[in-house]
Amino acid sequence: MIKLEHVNKTFGNHQALTDLNVTFNAHETTAIVGPSGSGKSTLLRSLNLLERPESGLYHFNDQVIDFSHPLASKDVLSIRRKTGMVFQDYNLFPHLSVVKNVMEGPVQVLKQQPDAARQTAMDLLDKVGLADKADAYPGQLSGGQQQRVAIARSLAMDPEFILLDEPTSALDPELEAGVLRVLLALAQENDSMIVVTHNMEFARAVADKIIFVEDGRILFDGTPSDFFTKPNQRIADFLAAMT
Numbered sequence: 001m002i003k004l005e006h007v008n009k010t011f012g013n014h015q016a017l018t019d020l021n022v023t024f025n026a027h028e029t030t031a032i033v034g035p036s037g038s039g040k041s042t043l044l045r046s047l048n049l050l051e052r053p054e055s056g057l058y059h060f061n062d063q064v065i066d067f068s069h070p071l072a073s074k075d076v077l078s079i080r081r082k083t084g085m086v087f088q089d090y091n092l093f094p095h096l097s098v099v100k101n102v103m104e105g106p107v108q109v110l111k112q113q114p115d116a117a118r119q120t121a122m123d124l125l126d127k128v129g130l131a132d133k134a135d136a137y138p139g140q141l142s143g144g145q146q147q148r149v150a151i152a153r154s155l156a157m158d159p160e161f162i163l164l165d166e167p168t169s170a171l172d173p174e175l176e177a178g179v180l181r182v183l184l185a186l187a188q189e190n191d192s193m194i195v196v197t198h199n200m201e202f203a204r205a206v207a208d209k210i211i212f213v214e215d216g217r218i219l220f221d222g223t224p225s226d227f228f229t230k231p232n233q234r235i236a237d238f239l240a241a242m243t
């Protein structure tokens with residue numbers, strides 16, 4: 001479980017997160033939605049400590065970080081291990097083959113034996129439907145295929161939570177579907193996922209819980225069914241603008 005309490009994050013004189021309180025349950029998929037610039041990425045990046053809020057508490061199971069103190073590097077390492085981030089623009093290593101991209105972290109960081117890491121990487125590539133591309137280079141793949149490799153690479157580190165920031169927003173709709181299918185399958189296996197998305201149909205299909213963020217505050221935290229069937233006026237306006 002990840003829990004934030006009274007978290008504040010400012011950029012210069014702009015308050016990006018204001019007194020944020022939220023819990024993300026393990027073995028659930030949480031979709032974070034909301035208008036552009038509302039603080040969704042800042043929230044997600046704070047969970048991976050890519051952003052450092054100025055105050056508030058971060059609980060990861062029994063581990064507690066107080067953002068008002070300097071971060072200890074052992075806390076940063078431990079949280080980074082437990083949270084795998086998948087970025088909008090994949091960030092694959094262009095000079096490494098697909099299978100080497102997936103093996104890199106397990107071999108370099110987790111010190112796995114290359115043979116074992118390769119076997120795990122091949123299993124994960126199979127899972128994302130790309131076993132036949134193992135020896136290709138990222139530049140030879142479509143954006144959707146690259147994003148599926150990025151998901152496999154994140155899974156290879158065996159994180160407790162997978163964080164995804166608009167994983168399909170750089171993709172054409174026909175490529176988006178393949179990525180969404182992979183994420184739906186992970187959700188059905190009860191992986192712990194937090195995904196920022198603009199795709200309301202996907203959010204509805206995949207999420208156990210929806211969080212709606214606006215102006216750095218959480219205006220809704222509840223079930224997809226309540227979000228879509230009993231939206232308040234602000235959420236109804238947001239949903240209408242999305243379609």
Ligand code: ADP
Nearest residue numbers: 011014016034035036037038039040041042043
């Ligand atoms: P979202 O992901 O919902 O579009 P962000 O979390 O990226 O929103 O941004 C929230 C607000 O914080 C925006 O006003 C954005 O301009 C600002 N912001 C985000 N990152 C930075 C940064 N590194 N420096 C300055 N302002 C930032």
Ligand code: MG
Nearest residue numbers: 040041042165
């Ligand atoms: Mg964003």
